[in-house]
Amino acid sequence: xxxxxxxxxxATAGALALFMVSAASxxxxxxxxxxxxxxxxxxxxxxxxxxxxxGEYLEGLVAEDIQANPIPGQAESWTISDDGTVYTxxxxxxxxxxxxxxxVAQNFVDAFQRLFDPKTAAEYAYLQFPIKNSTxxxxxxxxxxxxxGVKAVDDHTLEITLEASTPFFLQALTHYTAFPIxxxxxxxxxxxxxxxxxxVGNGPxxxxxxxxxSYIKAVKSDTYYGKDKLKIDEIMFExxxxxxxxxxxxxxxxxxILTDFPADQYQFLKDNYPxxxxxxPFLGVYYYVMNQSKPPLxxxxxxxxxxxxxxxxVIGPDVLGTGELPAYGxxxxxxxxxxxxxxxPAWSKEPYDQRVTEAKALMAAAGYSPEKPLKLQxxxxxxxxxxxxAVAISDMWKQIGVEVELFNAETPVHYDALNAGDFQVGRAxxxxxxxxxxxxxxxxxxxxxxxxxxxxxxxxxGRYSNPKFDDLLAQxxxxxxxxxxxxxxxxAEATAMDEFATIPIxxxxxxxxxxxxxxxxxxNAKDINRVRWMSKxx
Amino acid sequence: MITYALRRVLLxxxxxxxxxxxxxxxxxxxxxxxFDGERALPVNVLRNLRAHYNLDQPLIVQFFIYxxxxxxxxxxxxxxxxxxxxxxxxxxGLPFTLTxxxxxxxxxxxxxxxxxxxxxxxxxxxPDYLLVFVVLLPLIIPNFLMANxxxxxxxxxxHWLPVGGYRPGQIINLVMPVIILSLPxxxxxxxxxxxxxxxxxxxxxxxxxxxxxxxxxxxxxxxxIKPALLPVVSYLGPGLSYLLTGSLVVExxxxxxxIxxxxxxxxxxxxxxxxxGTxxxxxxxxxxxxxxxxxLYAYLDPKVxxx
Numbered sequence: 001x002x003x004x005x006x007x008x009x010x011a012t013a014g015a016l017a018l019f020m021v022s023a024a025s026x027x028x029x030x031x032x033x034x035x036x037x038x039x040x041x042x043x044x045x046x047x048x049x050x051x052x053x054x055g056e057y058l059e060g061l062v063a064e065d066i067q068a069n070p071i072p073g074q075a076e077s078w079t080i081s082d083d084g085t086v087y088t089x090x091x092x093x094x095x096x097x098x099x100x101x102x103x104v105a106q107n108f109v110d111a112f113q114r115l116f117d118p119k120t121a122a123e124y125a126y127l128q129f130p131i132k133n134s135t136x137x138x139x140x141x142x143x144x145x146x147x148x149g150v151k152a153v154d155d156h157t158l159e160i161t162l163e164a165s166t167p168f169f170l171q172a173l174t175h176y177t178a179f180p181i182x183x184x185x186x187x188x189x190x191x192x193x194x195x196x197x198x199x200v201g202n203g204p205x206x207x208x209x210x211x212x213x214s215y216i217k218a219v220k221s222d223t224y225y226g227k228d229k230l231k232i233d234e235i236m237f238e239x240x241x242x243x244x245x246x247x248x249x250x251x252x253x254x255x256x257i258l259t260d261f262p263a264d265q266y267q268f269l270k271d272n273y274p275x276x277x278x279x280x281p282f283l284g285v286y287y288y289v290m291n292q293s294k295p296p297l298x299x300x301x302x303x304x305x306x307x308x309x310x311x312x313x314v315i316g317p318d319v320l321g322t323g324e325l326p327a328y329g330x331x332x333x334x335x336x337x338x339x340x341x342x343x344x345p346a347w348s349k350e351p352y353d354q355r356v357t358e359a360k361a362l363m364a365a366a367g368y369s370p371e372k373p374l375k376l377q378x379x380x381x382x383x384x385x386x387x388x389x390a391v392a393i394s395d396m397w398k399q400i401g402v403e404v405e406l407f408n409a410e411t412p413v414h415y416d417a418l419n420a421g422d423f424q425v426g427r428a429x430x431x432x433x434x435x436x437x438x439x440x441x442x443x444x445x446x447x448x449x450x451x452x453x454x455x456x457x458x459x460x461x462g463r464y465s466n467p468k469f470d471d472l473l474a475q476x477x478x479x480x481x482x483x484x485x486x487x488x489x490x491x492a493e494a495t496a497m498d499e500f501a502t503i504p505i506x507x508x509x510x511x512x513x514x515x516x517x518x519x520x521x522x523x524n525a526k527d528i529n530r531v532r533w534m535s536k537x538x
Numbered sequence: 539m540i541t542y543a544l545r546r547v548l549l550x551x552x553x554x555x556x557x558x559x560x561x562x563x564x565x566x567x568x569x570x571x572x573f574d575g576e577r578a579l580p581v582n583v584l585r586n587l588r589a590h591y592n593l594d595q596p597l598i599v600q601f602f603i604y605x606x607x608x609x610x611x612x613x614x615x616x617x618x619x620x621x622x623x624x625x626x627x628x629x630x631g632l633p634f635t636l637t638x639x640x641x642x643x644x645x646x647x648x649x650x651x652x653x654x655x656x657x658x659x660x661x662x663x664x665p666d667y668l669l670v671f672v673v674l675l676p677l678i679i680p681n682f683l684m685a686n687x688x689x690x691x692x693x694x695x696x697h698w699l700p701v702g703g704y705r706p707g708q709i710i711n712l713v714m715p716v717i718i719l720s721l722p723x724x725x726x727x728x729x730x731x732x733x734x735x736x737x738x739x740x741x742x743x744x745x746x747x748x749x750x751x752x753x754x755x756x757x758x759x760x761x762x763i764k765p766a767l768l769p770v771v772s773y774l775g776p777g778l779s780y781l782l783t784g785s786l787v788v789e790x791x792x793x794x795x796x797i798x799x800x801x802x803x804x805x806x807x808x809x810x811x812x813x814x815g816t817x818x819x820x821x822x823x824x825x826x827x828x829x830x831x832x833x834l835y836a837y838l839d840p841k842v843x844x845x
Binding site: 239 | 568569570571572574575577578579580581582583586587590615618619620621622623627630631685686689690693694697700701702703704706789790791792793794795796799800803806807808
């Protein structure tokens with residue numbers, strides 16, 4: 001290489017370095033966000049990785065505090081009618097869109113109408129079904145959208161009418177399905193409205209770049225009412241589908257927060273990066289669903305034998321290594337509006353040997369033994385952790401006379417089979433959409449018969465059905481007194497679990513890794529951590 | 539020459555059509571669909587979604603709707619990355635995959651050639667043994683493991699290179715992925731060059747050159763390299779198409795955009811439109827490269843033209 005060439009290269013490198021130093025003066029949060037967002041449209045998004053982004057560029061009437069509890073957002077205050085069905089929101093006068101236009105009540109009316117419009121086909125519209133006439137509009141029964149229970153009284157007053165009092169409605173409003181939209185922007189750009197350059201938001205950050213498969217960049221919005229309090233100037237939402245590689249990036253200082261990490265690295269993180277791996281209770285249950293629409297699992301005794309012979313205490317600490325707590329009930333501990341003692345069946349306190357003996361007896365009564373085993377297929381979606389648990393549990397079942405055939409498939413294939421009822425035992429999981437017990441209990445409701453005669457079982461893959469359970473849920477939905485409602489829901493949970501409607505295995509935990517440079521990240525049961533509360537020191 | 543090239547281009551059309559047809563129907567036969575996820579969708583939502591993507595039409599109608607779109611250059615919407623059309627995703631990913639693949643191709647070919655030649659010249663001496671061993675490594679160790687090891691060594695421990703991610707205009711983020719991608723290619727080239735070079739060095743005309751007193755450097759540059767290159771050149775076509783279509787692991791591990799990554803995501807999520815779009819693109823790349831190689835051959839060897 002000639003001297004001049006070397007000099008040129010050095011000069012270029014120097015200029016590049018200078019450029020990088022000047023660019024680094026802005027405080028950038030590098031967030032390992034997990035999967036690639038499918039959509040930034042609040043009516044199409046469906047994952048927590050999308051929520052992290054959507055919740056920074058849009059803000060609803062109600063926002064989340066550092067612990068993810070509802071606080072005033074675009075609405076500065078609200079009143080609730082005595083019967084709990086009419087909410088009147090007063091919008092902030094200084095709420096603005098990123099293009100400088102004021103946020104008005106009509107933006108929320110437009111958003112809710114679009115959410116329930118059958119043409120939008122919003123997957124999560126059901127979260128806002130407490131709103132009056134929303135179910136009928138989404139179902140196509142009502143085509144006049146003005147009958148929806150969302151009205152703009154004036155530019156800064158919004159009135160929402162519910163079908164019935166709903167104690168978790170403010171919680172539901174923190175969800176992105178309740179965020180406002182700009183109808184004019186969507187009409188102008190169509191499907192492309194979420195592209196950088198087109199997108200308009202009212203949240204603390206605005207989207208400026210999107211390189212699918214790699215990252216999304218958001219910068220502080222000049223028009224956000226709380227912009228002066230924001231300590232982070234830019235957010236890089238990095239695609240971290242490969243968890244091992246993401247951990248390497250974290251260790252090299254390229255990422256400040258990881259929203260997941262490989263479970264087998266937990267011990268390593270605890271030893272080498274003390275205090276940085278956050279494992280905290282998370283509202284969700286990991287469970288096995290049993291197909292009760294056909295033998296042999298329509299027999300409650302066989303279901304009982306399967307459930308009580310699962311030694312849950314070893315799953316979290318030993319099989320997974322992240323210390324998930326054993327689950328015996330259906331509503332995760334820490335769920336709101338659910339005061340009272342947690343469901344804990346008597347058998348869960350018995351020694352494991354005794355449980356196995358009892359399970360053997362139940363199986364023997366049904367005509368099965370280790371010599372003449374019951375053959376069951378256990379399906380799970382392909383994943384290392386699901387496999388470990390399946391292997392462990394099939395071993396626990398072997399001793400009581402159950403021969404398990406393991407069957408794994410990709411996620412779409414797996415859930416296709418569960419939906420179709422084409423399985424015997426299947427792995428499933430549920431993360432709560434909002435902090436209320438009805439969100440998990442609804443999973444066990446009897447399917448609804450449609451106009452064409454088919455029964456829609458929704459997420460009740462096992463086809464569990466008990467009129468008493470359905471009745472308790474119906475009563476609870478009408479009950480205004482929160483304590484009484486909680487009592488009814490407790491009864492419902494006990495009814496289903498006493499009949500072994502499913503096999504709950506463990507309560508989920510959230511797994512984050514947070515750099516010591518970051519403050520303002522507080523573990524919470526919803527695992528929602530908004531960047532507006534965070535700061536970063538160099 | 540031109541008629542030969544034209545004939546080849548015309549022959550490629552039925553191949554593309556056949557690929558589209560086979561892929562389209564195989565994809566639909568696979569169990570699961572783009573809207574089967576952790577949560578069951580309400581029936582009316584599912585109905586609306588299916589109608590939106592024409593999935594409620596008879597399969598054969600869907601096929602012709604799709605084919606009609608493709609002929610007009612419209613690959614339809616992506617069903618999982620809903621904010622993008624397939625054409626737009628390909629437009630974003632393709633330049634990136636090409637940059638990655640071509641860089642790895644050039645680096646791998648040059649490095650592989652040098653390594654192979656060095657090994658051949660020093661046949662059965664220690665540099666040969668060492669190189670043969672080193673060249674074996676990228677062929678044995680899977681790409682993703684190699685990538686993870688490199689991330690640990692050059693990123694986490696030595697802090698020389700960023701571990702992953704992509705920033706427009708920053709070449710340093712591409713150094714590790716390009717090298718990892720180029721390793722297996724380079725190894726194959728090295729083995730080919732070593733083999734053919736040893737063969738060439740054993741021929742009579744090289745002995746003649748040596749006996750008339752030419753130095754080793756001159757023998758190599760003037761007489762040995764050209765003939766030793768021939769088998770390598772025939773490998774370069776498939777080698778390049780392998781690099782361009784085989785970047786998926788590297789794109790995934792290093793969190794880079796690129797059609798390889800879109801292809802995996804699409805296939806796992808049954809994103810019919812995106813799987814078909816990437817597959818068609820791959821077929822085009824492979825056909826185009828084969829065509830170029832064949833035309834080059836025809837240019838070099840008139841016998842081919844007559845066939």
